[in-house]
Amino acid sequence: MINYKIVQEELGNIKQITEEEKIKKLSQDYYYFSPILSEKLADKTGDLVLQPTSEDEILHIAKICVKHQIPITIRGAGTGNYGQCIPLNGGIILDMTEMNKIQWIKSGIARVEAGVKMSILEREANKQGWELRMIPSTYKIATLGGFIGGGSGGIGSINYGQLRDRGNVHKVKVVTLEKEPRIIELIGDETQQINHAYGTNGIITEIEIPLAPAYNWSDFIVVFDDFMNAVKFGQVLSDSDGIIKKLVSIHAYPIPNYFLALKPYLPQGKSCAFLTIADNSFLPLQELVKEFRGEITYNPQDKQEKPLQLIEFTWNHTTFHARNIDPNLTYLQTFFWNLEQVEKMYKHFGDEVMIHLEFLRVGGKAIPAGLQLVKFTSEKRLNEIIKYHEDNGANIANPHTYILEDGGRKKVEPEQLKFKRMVDPFGLMNQGKMRAWNQ
Ligand SMILES: Cc1cc2nc3c(=O)[nH]c(=O)nc-3n(C[C@H](O)[C@H](O)[C@H](O)COP(=O)(O)OP(=O)(O)OC[C@H]3O[C@@H](n4cnc5c(N)ncnc54)[C@H](O)[C@@H]3O)c2cc1C
CATH class of the missing domain: 3.30.465.10 (Uridine Diphospho-n-acetylenolpyruvylglucosamine Reductase; domain 3)
Known part of the structure; x- marks a missing residue:
């Protein structure tokens, strides 16, 4: 049994948080995007939160943890999705946010x-x-x-x-x-x-x-009648060495319906691409959009209004916005190795697994990585969906486990x-x- 009174004395001037509510809050992350993790982790909490400001203080904390054999869980901002910074056995939460020079x-x-x-x-x-x-x-x-x-x-x-x-x-x-x-x-x-x-x-x-x-970047929204056309556009844009970009994010309809703040730019029934492109690449971007019969609906270079921050609608923020409207949605993380795999899953699952892709470079090649939105019904069905992907050659990085x-x-x-x-x-x-x- 750890005597935290003694521990707290030995910590000296190191900033400590002892209020139960605050400790609970600082013991959590965004694990609840997963219904499986939600069940397993909701009641886990640490015993004491420490906020060191120097390496010396961290060294001192490490010594005390070893001396009293206290479990220690490190925490940054606590935005992880898999309960990575949730303590399973109590102990010290080491909040690193004051170590910020x-x-x-x-x-x-x-x-x-x-x-x-x-x-x-x-x-x-x-x-x-x-x-x-x-x-x-x-x-x-x-x-x-x-x-x-x-x-x-x-x-x-x-x-x-x-x-x-x-x-x-x-x-x-x-x-x-x-x-x-x-x-x-x-x-x-x-x-x-x-x-x-x-x-x-x-x-x-x-x-x-x-x-x-650094480049001067601008965010664009492009919409397409056909999802697979949007995906092909994403691949060609990602492979176009002459177009400077840093975000190629593709969303199958009906995902755009979850982006309430972007409604004026997302016509009903269309799939969309959110892009971050260097200002000096706007000309070739327009040509590529035309080639794939897309339509640019948001172009900050044309408008007087404050530029939109599309970043916060991409990657796992897509899941965040969708869950705000339908908390029954969860997600997957998938490496698709080619567009045929994407098309096969799109046709097979329909709206049960809505496809959201982020293009990224793996081994020098641009591939579509999925952060698909899944209509959750049961753990059994979720596992069947994962298995079907894997049986068809896609790799799932399972976000429903903390292991x-x-x-x-x-x-x-x-x-x-x-x-x-x-x-x-x-x-x-x-x-x-x-x-x-x-x-
Ligand atoms: C809406 C949303 C969108 C997201 N988008 C992305 C994305 O685009 N890409 C992506 O990769 N992730 C994404 N994530 C996950 C997460 O936000 C990021 O990985 C983020 O960088 C984690 O930083 P953090 O400071 O919040 O880390 P925490 O969640 O606090 O910690 C993450 C892990 O790192 C460990 N850790 C923290 N600090 C240290 C340290 N100093 N030493 C050793 N271990 C440490 C923790 O113990 C924990 O296991 C997203 C999450 C959400 C909720």
């Missing part, structure tokens, strides 16, 4: 503390003509440490692939939970050991990432397990999330 930005590289908001880093990078290579649609509040710990890719992934791709993370500093906690630095390929590890194997305190040259290996990875990453054995030998970090450790 930008140390430097130079020559297209940024060094920051892990709790920095991605929007703030983006704003600072822009001042020097740079931007983040990829951002999740939650970038306004999400932290960079949380993106590396629990995210995968986003707006920009059409150019730079995913976080896991070599070169997208340069260095990280990590606090260990060994008998004598210490700080270690991982460089280059070594950073894979903590990438998308749900904070099970080290507290990331500092990150060095490469940036991308690391059962989600996107599908297998134990030996290097992550080996690293965990070294940095978290007592198994205190985010308990219950890494199957390989539990076995």
Whole structure:
């Protein structure tokens, strides 16, 4: 039994949150997008929230966790979707949002503390003509440490692939939970050991990432009578090296009906594409739209009105808006390897699985990744839908599990397990999330 009174005394001046309601709130994320996770995680909560402001404080917390054998769950902004930062066995919630300094930005590289908001880093990078290579649609509040710990890719992934791709993370500093906690630095390929590890194997305190040259971007809405025509347009746009873009997001009708704020630009019955295109690529974009018989319904270069932020209607924000109207909807995450697979699923499932695609680069090739909206009826039916996709060659990164290996990875990453054995030998970090450790 952990005596939190003693623990709190030993923590000294480190900022603590002890009110039950606040702790409960800071123990949750967006797991409820999944009806399966909703049932399993709704009542889970930590015992104490800590908000460190320096690496020294984190080291001190690590020592106390080891001394009293307290489970510890790290949290950025808590926007993850799979209960990644929900503690299964109580303990300390380590809120990293006060560790938010930008140390430097130079020559297209940024060094920051892990709790920095991605929007703030983006704003600072822009001042020097740079931007983040990829951002999740939650970038306004999400932290960079949380993106590396629990995210995968986003707006920009059409150019730079995913976080896991070599070169997208340069260095990280990590606090260990060994008998004598210490700080270690991982460089280059070594950073894979903590990438998308749900904070099970080290507290990331500092990150060095490469940036991308910034463009003047504009968001466009294009509508199409035929969904598969919109998909083909998305593929050709993604493959068009001469058109500079960072978002190619395609939505089958009736998904556009869920975007209430965009209603004037989304005619009934039509599928749509949300695009972010460099201003200097507008001319070839118009030509491509014409070739595919689409219609541009929102073009900020034509209008006086305030530019729309389409980012927040794409990636998993699509699910967010749809669920606001129909909470019975859930979603899937799918790698389609060709357009035939997309068409087959579109015809097979109809409106039960409404297709939303985000084009991204995998192994140098642009592919349509699905974040389909699913009309949920039962877990059994959801599993049948997943199986049908897999039987037809699509890969599902299951968002209805909090177990690391059962989600996107599908297998134990030996290097992550080996690293965990070294940095978290007592198994205190985010308990219950890494199957390989539990076995
Ligand atoms: C509406 C919506 C849209 C989304 N869109 C996208 C998207 O486009 N792309 C995408 O990849 N994701 C997306 N997500 C998921 C999530 O928002 C992102 O992955 C985001 O980057 C997570 O950042 P966070 O700070 O909220 O992390 P958290 O949710 O707080 O944490 C995520 C994981 O990282 C671990 N972690 C956090 N900080 C650290 C640290 N310092 N050291 C070690 N581990 C740490 C946590 O323990 C947890 O397991 C979306 C989610 C929602 C709800």
